[in-house]
Amino acid sequence: MPLKIYNTLSQEKENFQPINPDKVKMYVCGITPYDETHLGHGRAYVTFDIVRRYLEFSGFEVEYFQNVTDIDDKLIKKAQDGGTTVESIATSFMDSYKEVMEKLNVLPPKEYVKATDHIKEMIKWVEGLIAKGFAYEIDGDVYFEIDKFKDYGKLSKRKKEDLLSGARVAVDERKKSPLDFALWKAAKEGEPSWASPWGKGRPGWHIECSVMSTKYLGEQFDIHGGGRDxxxxxxxxxxxxxxxxxxxxxxxxxxxxxxxxxINKQKMSKSLGNFFTLRDIFKQFDPMVVRLFFLSTHYRSPIDFSDGDLKEHSVAFRRLIASVMKMNRCLEFVNEGEIDLSYLNQLREEFFCAMDDDFNTALALASLFSLLDFVDGVISKKQATIQLLSEAKKTVDKFCNVLGLNIAAKPEPDDVKKSREQRNIARSKKLFNEADEIRDRFSKKDIYFIDTPYTSGTSTSTTWFDPSL
RNA sequence: GGUGGCAUGGCCGAGUGGUUAGGUAGCGGUCUGCAAAACCGCGUACUCCAGUUCAAAUCUGGAUGCCACCUCCA
Structure with a gap:
């Protein structure tokens, strides 16, 4: 089944065929680093991380760039209010953003390209638009003239007339049309600015993406992403x-x-005060739980956030980790043996079909959980074989890799190992009080011992797991 | 006003014109000394009205409700 991707431009799922058959060029609008990274950012960049991972998994080479809007009104205001510089604010929130993304297991783009590193190119671009008659200058501002561009509205499916009638913004009388937008803004007193043919100023918001994406990916490329807004x-x-x-x-x-x-069916926004930073959420929940939460809804649907949802996904994630640990451990105990792998193959097929259908991670997760059910069942009936468990493990690893769920087994801490063995000795001597005491002691620390039916001599296939990262 | 979208079992949430989504919660049971986040079993859901069809929750039309965008925003 070919990969299908929903294209906002056509409003349809289309078969995905990159311009160059082996290589996908992708640009995603990044952040304006003027404040902490929040849940909404998490969702956006996890979404495009999935896109990137799955394309790579499907055999494409992916060239992925993300911009950083490191000059804008909000940054300027924050710098002025705080008596600091735009640059230092941008740098510090950008560092924080990268840290948070790493925790969410979001792979970094090839490069984060900064607007302020491309001012010259932007000026050149604006000059080009003026020369071609698409833009005009007024008092040091340069505007793009909407009426000169026939296709205006083709992405958002809006007509110019409709936009005009619904306009909520105070109209700038100097502009030829209220919809004309700024390519270059004249500097006000005390603002950071760059010299240009129109005097000191700074770029408008949109121009950076055009300039940087075409600079790094070429004048035409495959994927451009961002939030619906x-x-x-x-x-x-x-x-x-x-x-x-x-x-x-x-x-x-x-x-x-x-x-x-x-949040409660309403868009998360600062003005409503229903705002959550990822840093705060990570104090309570493992980043992988947050990632799982995002994956459980299709990326184009709104996702309603609540504490309860994250708690539910914590349980699901623990279950995943527990199964993986159990699988690993039992692998040391089971024997060779032929076993029918057709169900595993079926689940693999279902998983990749789901991903091929516009990255349907919610459906793909069903295959992952069905696989866990199957393996847990086989283990608990004591019918596992090396062949089965190693295939299952490979499959789980592959699924989790595509989904970016980090299930890497941590090394067993010495005290856990020691106590686990001690408990097994106690069990073999039927000293059950002692055995239970050990297990209880660790479960209070969120470390769990789970017994499975396999034994070999005096050792048992008891496993441990710690669901936190 | 314009544009786009959504309405699914207690909750979250996929999906298909006729066959089990999945997660989570709950209930009953099972194994292993016990425990389990393990195993087995249990929910016949799809806003309303009309239409198309042998068959619709899935298609069409209408109604109602909700949301987003049209302003900086992932």
């Missing part, structure tokens, strides 16, 4: 200015947008 105006404007400048259509072949994180 970016469809309009950000991505719409990017298309206008890019296709106007390069005359190559389409600029981007597949547009992907992830759904939002909601």
């Amino acid at each position: 970016l469809i309009f105006p950000h991505h719409e404007n990017e298309i206008a200015q890019t296709e106007a400048e390069t005359c190559k259509v389409p600029w981007v072949k597949y547009w992907l947008h992830n759904g939002f994180v909601n």
Whole structure:
């Protein structure tokens, strides 16, 4: 089954065929590092991490870039209020972002490209648009003239008239159309600025993505992603200015947008005060639990967040870890033997079908859990074989790798190992009080001993696991 | 007002024109000394109305409700 991807541009799932058959070029709108990384960022970048991982798994070489908007109004304001510089704020929140992403097991892009490193290219680009008649300057500001670009609205499916009637913004009378957007903004007193043909100023928000994505990926590339909210105006404007400048259509072949994180069915936002940073959430929940929570809903649907949901996924994640540990341990005890692997093959097929269908991770998870059920059942009936467990393990590893779920077994700490063995000796001597005491002592520390039916001489296949990272 | 989307069992959440999603919670039972986050069994759900069809929760139309975007935002 070919990979199908929902394209916002066509509003349909399309068979995925990159421009170059072996290589996928992908650009995702990154953050403006003016505050802590929140749940919404987590969802977005986990989504595109899945896209990237699955494309790589499917045999493509993926070239993935993400931008950093390290100059903008919010950063300027924060710097002014805090008596510090835009640069130091941006650097520190960017570091924090990278740390959080690493915890979520999000693979880094090839490069995080910074807007402020590309000012010259942006100026050149704006000059080009003016020369081609798509842009005009007023008092040091440069605007893109919407009416010159015929396809305006093709991504967000909006007509200019509709946009005009619904406009909620105060209209700047100097602009030719209220919808014209800034390519270059004249500097106000005390703002960071760069010299340009139109005086001191700084780039508008949208131009950086056009300039940097085409610089690193070429004038046409495969995938451009971001949150749903970016469809309009950000991505719409990017298309206008890019296709106007390069005359190559389409600029981007597949547009992907992830759904939002909601709190009680409402969009999470600062103004509503229903805002959660990942750093805070990680104090209570393992990052892999958060990742599992994201994966349990299709990436384009809104996902409602609550404490209870994370608790449910904590249980599910523990179960996953417990099964994996059990599998590993039993592998040391079981014998050779032929066993029918057709069910495993079926689950593999289902898993990859699900992923091929626009990255349906929620459905793919069902295959993962069915596999755990199957293996746990076989173990508990004492019918496992080396062949089966090693195949199952390989499969679980593969699934988890595609999903970015980190299930790597931690080395067993010395005290755990010692106590586990001690407990087994106690059990063999039928000193059950002592055995139970040991198990209870560790379960209080969130470390669990689980017995399985396999034994070999005096040793037993009791395993341990610690569901935290 | 315009545009897009959603309504599924206690909760979360996939999906298909007729056959078990899955997770989680609950109930009953089982094994192993016990325990388990283990095993076995248990829920015939799909907003409402009309239509298409042999058959619709799945397609069409309408209604109702909810959400998002149209302003910085993942």
